[in-house]
Amino acid sequence: MTDLLETSRWTGRIFSGGWIPGENGEIPSVEPATGAVLGHVGAASAADVHRATARAAQAQRAWAALPYQDRAAVLRRAGRLFEDHREEIETWLVRESGAVRAFAGVQTIEGGAEECHAAAALAAAPYGEVLRSHQDRFSFSRRLPVGVVGVISPFNAPVVLALRAVAPALALGNAVVLKPDPRTAVCGGVVLARIFEEAGLPEGLLHVLPGGADAGAAVVEAPQTRVIAFTGSTRAGKAIALAAARRLKRVHLELGGNSALIVLDDADLDLAASAGAFGTFHHAGQICMASGRHLVHASVAERYAELLAEHADKLAVGDPRGPVAVGPIIDAGQRDGIHRIVTDSIGAGARLLAGGTYEDLFYRPTVLADVPLSAPAYAGEVFGPVAPVVAFADLDEAARLAAGTEYGLSLGILTRDVAKGMALAERIPSGLAHINDQTVNDEATAPFGGVAESGTGARHGGTAANLEAFTEQQWVTVRGRPPRYPF
Structure with missing residues (x-):
């Protein structure tokens, strides 16, 4: 050939x-x-x-x-x-x-x-x-x-x-x-x-x-x-x-997008952390549908963030020709923008659990906990491997947080109660919604597109x-x- x-x-x-x-x-x-x-x-x-x-x-x-x-x-x-x-x-x-x-x-x-x-x-x-x-x-x-x-x-x-x-x-x-x-x-x-x-x-x-x-x-x-x-x-x-x-x-x-992954209190946290890691860190986060905000019920938020950080620390980052999970950021300008968002978010009060460093164009998968809603890692699209974790008290707050963005591209909801997940999804404007999956999904036979600023x-x-x-x-x-x- x-x-x-x-x-x-x-x-x-x-x-x-x-x-x-x-x-x-x-x-x-x-x-x-x-x-x-x-x-x-x-x-x-x-x-x-x-x-x-x-x-x-x-x-x-x-x-x-x-x-x-x-x-x-x-x-x-x-x-x-x-x-x-x-x-x-x-x-x-x-x-x-x-x-x-x-x-x-x-x-x-x-x-x-x-x-x-x-x-x-x-x-x-x-x-x-x-x-x-x-x-x-x-x-x-x-x-x-x-x-x-x-x-x-x-x-x-x-x-x-x-x-x-x-x-x-x-x-x-x-x-x-x-x-x-x-x-x-x-x-x-x-x-x-x-x-x-x-x-x-x-x-x-x-x-x-x-x-x-x-x-x-x-x-x-x-x-x-x-x-x-x-x-x-x-x-x-x-x-x-x-x-x-x-x-x-x-x-x-x-x-663009700043898609929410919502983890309810009944979710399997091991599966949730795996899904969350994929949704944020796949292709170094350079995906419009990436899980940009991890909204987690307060009763399990700390444990979820710890598990997510464990996933982040284990991921091999490097030349994609080798056996790695995460490759490079596309160029230095994009990398510097990501790092600025991370450092400014830490300065605003976010707690760094994993990552936050880089070598050349390879940015480590990063997990931020206790992220203020005003921090840039939460408020805007990062387009990099950064997972901000924010706790919510109940479904009303989860819906309010998820919908409280200018974007409306993708949504993921993780729960053992599918009916509850479906009802929650109806309250959040989004072009795509995935119950018991992360936010990065696309098929040639399915309609694709976002609403609002997406x-x-x-x-x-x-x-x-x-x-x-x-x-x-x-x-x-x-x-x-x-x-x-x-x-």
Whole structure:
């Protein structure tokens, strides 16, 4: 089997009607664990983006006119290619994004292959409904592709967070312009370009344009991009929403989170601490759904915090190519922000039970107890391996604390009483809710999205969400002959 990511094909290039140089030069791909430069990708300019969106609009019409099974066949081939090249793709994810092998595998198969297979099925989904009419005519609605979809994706899960928009948008007859985060431009950009190139996607339908803020702004501004799918920070998402609103464009925003994991007094504390450790420390906490706040019944809070600290102390941290549980933070700026949050929270009165130190970009899993509600580790999104533990007295206080945030992405509730957990979940605004599980969960077939400062609701996953996200609804009526009007 030939190498999917053989470097001579894409080094110093962007993918736009083939592999071509980008006007803004090159971007180095840097391994966060070692600082080694793994390669160079092309850097797209705003002009590159505008040319790409114009080409995409031209190519999209013929793609949309194809029988649905032809589009589905391309998506199925793409899914198989993720499976066939699993080891190669995972290696790039490990080295470029800092993911441990297990997280890289989830992205490649559950995020790559499964997203493509689910999108292939989406191409065959019913796309309209017959409507009642009081007039003598056949009335129905149908969904048509929007045209060109702009996708701006982040560094932390670069395959799945790009593909969950790219794959369904293509399956439904759209063209796509993708701007991946420049820090993961190979595993989050080149991988997708090469997969669909090998899968036989017609030229001009997918453009992969790594670049800076100017390229991202151009994706939003280009007149051909009618829908923008963005995953990233709340601050950046708001700026994109404002720019899109001025152009009357739809935006699908999956933004930050400060998700609560609630541990009730009847929970199995050993299982709860294990779930809590995974929810906060997996991928060094660089997951939007991470368990950012551990709300624990006062009767068991101290013991839970001790068990969580034991888990944290046992976790191996280091180069993700080795047998470790936690890899590096993506860059020094992100690491320094995490450490500042930890030290400021300790200064505010939080008690350090584990971690709080780092070496290079490797930050130790950290547990903070007795955290004041005003401390930054509790009040905002950390995006790092930090678990603040706060006690509550009763269910009313638990609900009030969990809902007392600007975010609303994910929620976990651990209890032996499932009915109690379900009732509690109904009181807490959240796009996702998991009873007897931690907060990090995602499937290609399930609707995904947050509310409030976490985004614009479920805009990814599942048939209904994807149809709503990447199509326009059109009303059509048909008469046997024109009526006679009194004019």
